[in-house]
Amino acid sequence: MIEIHQLRYAVATADAKSFSRAAAALNVKQITLSRRVKLLEDRLGVKLFDRSTRGAETTENGRPFIEQARRIITDVDNLQTTARNVSYGLRARIAVGYCSPIMSGNLRLAIADYLTKFEDVQFDGIEAGLEKLFHGLHSHVVDVAVAPIGLEEDGIASRRIWSERLFAVLPMDHGLAEKEQIYWQDLRREVFVVPAGGLGPVFGNLIAARLTEQGKRPSIIVQDTSLESVLSMVAAKRYISIATEASQGVCWADLRFHEIHDPNGPARLEYALYWRRNNDNPALQHFFKLIEERYPG
Structure with missing residues (x-):
């Protein structure tokens, strides 16, 4: 039987392109992660990664599995979030991705405003690089991303917000x-x-x-x-x-x-919001309204 943590280990390795970096990100021992991924490969009969001194690259045969594993993890995480929201009495959830620090500045103020005005919404912040943020948008892990302007991808809308x-x-x-x-x-x-x-x-x-x-x-x-x-x-x-x-x-x-x-x-440095055009999450619409009020286009 394939276990969810094995899928997480494999996806983390694919994202980090390194067993050591994936282990550090997941806060597990590298030897544990490496062994679990190897057991997964043996069970599947598919080599997922090419290993070298430079790291771990996903194989051509491994890419479809990694993408399916990513979707499964997303579904499981969404189920867990839904259950947690119910237990907390929360009625909605929004995942906001960003690649810039929130020590201060416009992003911190916007997030603080949202948390204050919408106390019944579960707010999940996701800090990551641009590639991972846009993958999160496409895979429905991220509702909206704050990133520098000028990025274009099919199915993704954008709006300039601040500099x-x-x-x-x-x-x-x-x-x-x-x-x-x-x-x-x-x-x-x-x-x-x-x-x-x-x-x-x-x-x-x-x-x-x-x-x-x-x-x-x-x-x-x-x-x-x-x-x-x-x-x-x-x-x-x-x-x-x-x-x-x-x-x-x-x-x-x-x-x-x-x-x-x-x-x-x-x-x-100019920033924009990025989101899936077909995302009808009501919590996202509230976020848009707040941004429009604070930073009218």
């Missing part, structure tokens, strides 16, 4: 820290570090677009870690990074957040 200022994150004694204004060109010689997940890929593309000249690309190091860990690396004075104003909700004693300017004013 946030962009900041260079510098060690306190960096040569640019006391400069009155910083422009993109001031950062041309710097080495940047960005996270692999969340907004990291967006920041990496933005830095490359702004600072590439005559075929020479800026130095960008991608770390497979959290934004908080990346900022801790900046404090060690080897790199600098990029962040939005929402990242300043925590006090970073050793860092200076210095606003970046374009020729026309402060550099900003």
Whole structure:
């Protein structure tokens, strides 16, 4: 018999492309996860993953199984949520995905407003990278996602909502820290570090677009870690990074957040809401109404 936790282990491995990262995400021992996935493969008679020193890649034969397993997990989780809502006396549920921090800023305020105004709704926040968020939209795991503008997928609608200022994150004694204004060109010689997940890929593309000249690309190091860990690396004075104003909700004693300017004013990152066109969840309609009131288009 195939057990639900085996499906979770397999799907987590496919998403993380690594047994170790999947085990860390699920808070289980790597050897336990690896063995359970191997037992699942033996039971199915199908090799789900190609294993190498670089990680674990889903095989061509394994992809259809992983997608079906993902749908099964979603159905089971929805059943559990429905049962939990009934026990709590809640009548509805909304799952909001986001790839930016909610330490402060517009997203935090919007979520706080929703939780206050709709106390009978189960609110589930899902923080993930862009690829996982959009997969969640298509698989009905996520009702609505908050992400940078410009993303297009079949069946997904979008609406611009707000923008946030962009900041260079510098060690306190960096040569640019006391400069009155910083422009993109001031950062041309710097080495940047960005996270692999969340907004990291967006920041990496933005830095490359702004600072590439005559075929020479800026130095960008991608770390497979959290934004908080990346900022801790900046404090060690080897790199600098990029962040939005929402990242300043925590006090970073050793860092200076210095606003970046374009020729026309402060550099900003634009955000939009993304949702399935056929999503008729009433709790989602309430979320749209709240956003429209706070941030009229």
